Amino acid sequence: MVLIGHRFFRVMDNINEIVEKLLQFRDERDWKQFHNPKDLALAINVEAGELLELFLWKKPEEVKKEKVSEELADIFAFAFLLADKYDFDVKEIVIEKLMKNADKYPIEKSKGNSKKYNEL
């Protein structure tokens, strides 16, 4: 809900919209029974592998954007479903992790440097 002037307006945020559509798709097919967290984590890995295959033996610029969008969409779909399973707020967990990473990768040490935090 957003207060504008004297009235409240419901602003459906776009992540909620996506998740709603994903759950509807799942429930129409009665697939909730298969979607335990472990298999959702598997699904993310399977889709991540399919995304990776697009880049295999190739330079980044040789890869077809259209196909990337499809495989990336699958990863997002299962990632949103797993987040929903645990009642995670996606914005919240990403920003929390970002703050943790800011500690691991202080700007002065990591600037222009691709090393892992334990090698900085």
Added chain:
Amino acid sequence: MVLIGHRFFRVMDNINEIVEKLLQFRDERDWKQFHNPKDLALAINVEAGELLELFLWKKPEEVKKEKVSEELADIFAFAFLLADKYDFDVKEIVIEKLMKNADKYPIEKSKGNSKKYNEL
């Protein structure tokens, strides 16, 4: 922009907010140079593997929610960065893929059935 009454209001959607913070984090560290699409696809796979490790040898309910949130956040982070790299609208690509999947998995054939579309 959202039109409410006679006025326009800017409603920053939450995906844009996340991406903005991710880009800021990246640019403060001058990491754009490393973030080509191929390595971002690798990063998603690396993080997906770390998520999977939490479930290894375990039943879904034995897994720590806190850790899942961190690994899932990393996957989202790189997935959003890859989407940004190609100027994908995340909501759009997920919903487009969902429509494709609706064709591959018609409700009557796939209801309560975990088979892959080419085995239905």
Added chain:
Amino acid sequence: MVLIGHRFFRVMDNINEIVEKLLQFRDERDWKQFHNPKDLALAINVEAGELLELFLWKKPEEVKKEKVSEELADIFAFAFLLADKYDFDVKEIVIEKLMKNADKYPIEKSKGNSKKYNEL
């Protein structure tokens, strides 16, 4: 067994030797109970992700050989354990798959070409 002259000699092949050591390691720790095929497939993915991480943001030549050997060893370990679980002969399945691939990738079509068989 190998027949040489008039006598048979037992030649322990090196894959059997590796598998024997892996099973001994597993059984000393009473880990057979965790090693169902699904979790072994997960383990291969987890280790594959750790191997991949060594190459993340890097050129191939920047990667430390020593670390590659460790991560690759882990992949082999779980791959051999999964093969053992199904009583696969590793040499046999690799060569059988190679013959299948020879049909998918005929030399004249695939020479010097990194395309997938369905795009040749």
Added chain:
Amino acid sequence: MVLIGHRFFRVMDNINEIVEKLLQFRDERDWKQFHNPKDLALAINVEAGELLELFLWKKPEEVKKEKVSEELADIFAFAFLLADKYDFDVKEIVIEKLMKNADKYPIEKSKGNSKKYNEL
């Protein structure tokens, strides 16, 4: 070479036989140019994802052995090719890693326990 009686016999070990066939297959197609270590690590991940897909949403016993053998064969193929690229002796690196793991997972602590070494 194996000394038997007064004569030496060349015993081609089975890993060398596999690798020889893999290299022949690769070279007939002039694919060495694509097989840099980074892409071979990607290939292992892609194939590991395809193996994992066989188990997705399924109990281990529902999975088709025949298909597992094919996907596992692909993982072995690229793992052997990567090992060859670095001149690793597969038996040696697996056994060395096993000794490292024996330190990380002492029998008394890890017996019947699926925890990771840093949680033991």
